[in-house]
Amino acid sequence: MKRLGLRRLADLPPRARQALFAALLIVLLAFPFLDTGQANIDIAANCCAYAALALGLNIVVGFTGLLDLGYAAFFAIGAYAYGILNSYQLHPPWSAAWQQLAAIGFVTKLGVGAAATVHFIVPFWVMLPVSAVIAAGFGVAFGAPTLRLKGDYLAIVTLGFGEIVPIVARNWTWLTNGAEGLNGVGPPSVLGHSFGIDSTPYYYVGLALVLFLLFVSLRLKPSRIGRAWMAVREDEIAASAMGIHTTRLKLLAFAMGAGFAGMTGTFYIAKLQTATPDMFDLPVSIMVLVMIVLGGLGSVWGAIIGAVLLQLLQAWFLPELSVVVQSLGTALRSPFLSNLQLTSASELIFGIILVTMMLYRRDGLVPATRNEVKLSFAQQDAAVSRGSAPAVARLSAAAAKAAIAGPPAALAVRDLTVRFGGLVALKSVSLDVPAGGVVAVIGPNGSGKSTLFNSITGLVTPSGGSVEFAGQELLGRRPDQILRYGVARTFQNIRLFPNLTVMENVLIGQHSHLAAGPASIVLGLPHVRAEEREAREFVLELLGLFGNRLIPRIDQGVAQLSYANRRRVEIARALAARPRLLMLDEPTAGMNPAESLELAEQIAGFRKLGLTVLLVEHKLDVVTRLADNVVVLDYGEKLAEGPADEVRRNEAVIEAYIGRGTVHA
Numbered sequence: 001m002k003r004l005g006l007r008r009l010a011d012l013p014p015r016a017r018q019a020l021f022a023a024l025l026i027v028l029l030a031f032p033f034l035d036t037g038q039a040n041i042d043i044a045a046n047c048c049a050y051a052a053l054a055l056g057l058n059i060v061v062g063f064t065g066l067l068d069l070g071y072a073a074f075f076a077i078g079a080y081a082y083g084i085l086n087s088y089q090l091h092p093p094w095s096a097a098w099q100q101l102a103a104i105g106f107v108t109k110l111g112v113g114a115a116a117t118v119h120f121i122v123p124f125w126v127m128l129p130v131s132a133v134i135a136a137g138f139g140v141a142f143g144a145p146t147l148r149l150k151g152d153y154l155a156i157v158t159l160g161f162g163e164i165v166p167i168v169a170r171n172w173t174w175l176t177n178g179a180e181g182l183n184g185v186g187p188p189s190v191l192g193h194s195f196g197i198d199s200t201p202y203y204y205v206g207l208a209l210v211l212f213l214l215f216v217s218l219r220l221k222p223s224r225i226g227r228a229w230m231a232v233r234e235d236e237i238a239a240s241a242m243g244i245h246t247t248r249l250k251l252l253a254f255a256m257g258a259g260f261a262g263m264t265g266t267f268y269i270a271k272l273q274t275a276t277p278d279m280f281d282l283p284v285s286i287m288v289l290v291m292i293v294l295g296g297l298g299s300v301w302g303a304i305i306g307a308v309l310l311q312l313l314q315a316w317f318l319p320e321l322s323v324v325v326q327s328l329g330t331a332l333r334s335p336f337l338s339n340l341q342l343t344s345a346s347e348l349i350f351g352i353i354l355v356t357m358m359l360y361r362r363d364g365l366v367p368a369t370r371n372e373v374k375l376s377f378a379q380q381d382a383a384v385s386r387g388s389a390p391a392v393a394r395l396s397a398a399a400a401k402a403a404i405a406g407p408p409a410a411l412a413v414r415d416l417t418v419r420f421g422g423l424v425a426l427k428s429v430s431l432d433v434p435a436g437g438v439v440a441v442i443g444p445n446g447s448g449k450s451t452l453f454n455s456i457t458g459l460v461t462p463s464g465g466s467v468e469f470a471g472q473e474l475l476g477r478r479p480d481q482i483l484r485y486g487v488a489r490t491f492q493n494i495r496l497f498p499n500l501t502v503m504e505n506v507l508i509g510q511h512s513h514l515a516a517g518p519a520s521i522v523l524g525l526p527h528v529r530a531e532e533r534e535a536r537e538f539v540l541e542l543l544g545l546f547g548n549r550l551i552p553r554i555d556q557g558v559a560q561l562s563y564a565n566r567r568r569v570e571i572a573r574a575l576a577a578r579p580r581l582l583m584l585d586e587p588t589a590g591m592n593p594a595e596s597l598e599l600a601e602q603i604a605g606f607r608k609l610g611l612t613v614l615l616v617e618h619k620l621d622v623v624t625r626l627a628d629n630v631v632v633l634d635y636g637e638k639l640a641e642g643p644a645d646e647v648r649r650n651e652a653v654i655e656a657y658i659g660r661g662t663v664h665a
């Protein structure tokens with residue numbers, strides 16, 4: 001395969017991609033008729049099962065960045081849910097109470113008289129969605145207390161869960177028949193025709209399952225929910241500051257991933273007609289993880305390709321290769337080679353694949369993130385232009401509407417105190433930002449400016465004081481709630497979502513204004529499409545505020561932008577939340593004097609939008625140009641307050657700056 005071959009496939013124009021997909025589908029549908037034998041059809045059905053599992057894990061690990069090492073536990077839950085409810089495992093005594101379930105074909109009566117027992121035969125087609133719901137329920141129950149953990153800690157807890165479920169299955173013999181496994185799991189049937197042990201119908205069910213899960217993944221990925229998942233993966237703090245309820249979104253991802261695995265478990269067990277605990281041990285979780293790493297974390301097509309390749313490797317290539325190596329060993333009279341079973345070394349081979357991918361192709365075979373968009377010479381050389389009327393119109397209309405609807409967008413900070421252990425970062429700081437006003441906070445490094453911002457936006461919990469905005473107390477609220485009250489911010493160190501494009505970053509700013517839920521997104525309801533279209537139009541308008549600086553780069557990953565452009569994107573992302581109070585933490589840091597002036601002009605323009613602005617800024621010329629009032633912090637205390645010119649001449653301020661800090665005048 002050429003290095004970028006699969007990548008190019010993903011970049012084909014939509015019509016060509018559709019044609020290719022249709023051709024592939026025809027080949028897949030015709031596959032059982034190619035007469036390759038039952039064994040190969042069975043391998044193809046297993047490829048479908050693993051592709052379905054990989055699609056589910058891709059939502060959890062690839063989209064949302066939650067390292068789940070126990071994914072097979074949900075596969076097991078779905079499998080046993082069907083296995084127990086469609087086998088001879090449970091056989092309670094028959095009574096009249098079972099009559100109703102018998103009438104709808106969920107149970108039958110075995111035996112007669114007092115010895116009669118219940119035989120569960122809940123149909124496969126009923127259990128497919130039910131298993132998804134059961135596994136998703138376990139996902140939520142397990143995720144709710146644990147998803148507060150991050151990275152390695154979450155990996156360890158999920159690893160534990162993945163170990164516990166097969167152990168429970170092994171020891172709860174009454175329910176699962178332990179290590180011997182469930183017996184007589186019923187095959188699915190259609191119109192009275194049982195699938196029996198013929199691989200072909202299972203292959204078609206597996207293919208339909210993959211197509212369904214593929215459809216769900218492809219619908220969700222570019223939606224409000226998919227973007228929110230990716231925002232959580234990229235930077236959880238920035239995601240919550242942009243209005244995303246991170247715990248809820250993580251739980252949704254976990255539940256959805258678990259649901260995919262639950263459905264697949266039911267399919268897999270119906271095909272095998274038995275379930276033993278060792279089918280769900282740790283190596284299965286690791287194998288599915290390797291599949292999505294191989295395909296490309298976060299890449300929907302990558303998950304399928306990775307799953308198919310690894311499954312083919314394990315079920316077809318390694319056994320074939322073992323035969324070749326063994327006959328070579330016999331010819332060479334090498335006992336080692338003639339007894340070599342490469343299939344038993346599959347975990348070693350997975351490890352080698354993982355290491356190789358990390359060394360040479362970290363993004364996987366089908367990378368999820370986009371390549372750098374090449375700008376034309378004309379675009380690169382274009383003179384800088386400014387301004388955009390539509391965004392101004394839309395933002396000012398939003399601000400005017402909010403102003404009529406509620407109390408004025410004034411911020412009142414009172415006696416705010418923040419302690420980090422023994423260090424008092426803010427000491428009883430009070431300040432006011434009147435509605436529609438611009439107030440700047442200045443002060444030497446370490447004086448508490450960012451801590452003030454973090455306290456107002458819910459990222460730091462103060463030990464005392466109050467922060468009231470538009471009549472609402474903000475202290476004690478989560479960052480996403482504070483954004484919904486109309487407070488959006490940027491960060492001193494720029495917290496964009498680095499692997500997402502300019503468009504995606506700014507769209508995430510609109511998260512709280514979009515309403516689409518997972519079901520309506522998957523169904524592609526008209527209001528969801530209209531909302532998405534409008535959101536994209538608004539992004540274009542917002543980027544227009546910065547003239548032609550960002551518009552040509554709209555599909556570029558933000559990591560590839562210049563520092564100044566990244567700052568602009570972050571401001572556009574904050575504006576996308578249609579805030580009433582905009583908080584800018586050193587917006588011109590890293591910009592040259594001309595760029596700083598350009599941005600200062602643009603921020604001054606935000607006043608016309610009816611926005612209240614609170615900014616931290618080191619450059620005093622920018623502060624003088626913008627701020628009505630300046631608050632000076634030093635060692636966490638308010639040192640001075642007043643108009644910029646007055647503050648500039650204040651002895652104590654000069655002492656604080658010249659004595660220890662830096663002034664870029």
Ligand SMILES: Nc1ncnc2c1ncn2[C@@H]1O[C@H](COP(=O)(O)OP(=O)(O)OP(=O)(O)O)[C@@H](O)[C@H]1O
Nearest residue numbers: 420423425443444445446447448449450451452492
């Ligand atoms: N999470 C934290 N844990 C412990 N100490 C902290 C934390 N965040 C900030 N501090 C300390 O609080 C003080 C104020 O820091 P802060 O970042 O608010 O200052 P600043 O005025 O924004 O400075 P700079 O301009 O350098 O960003 C500093 O002494 C800093 O080391």
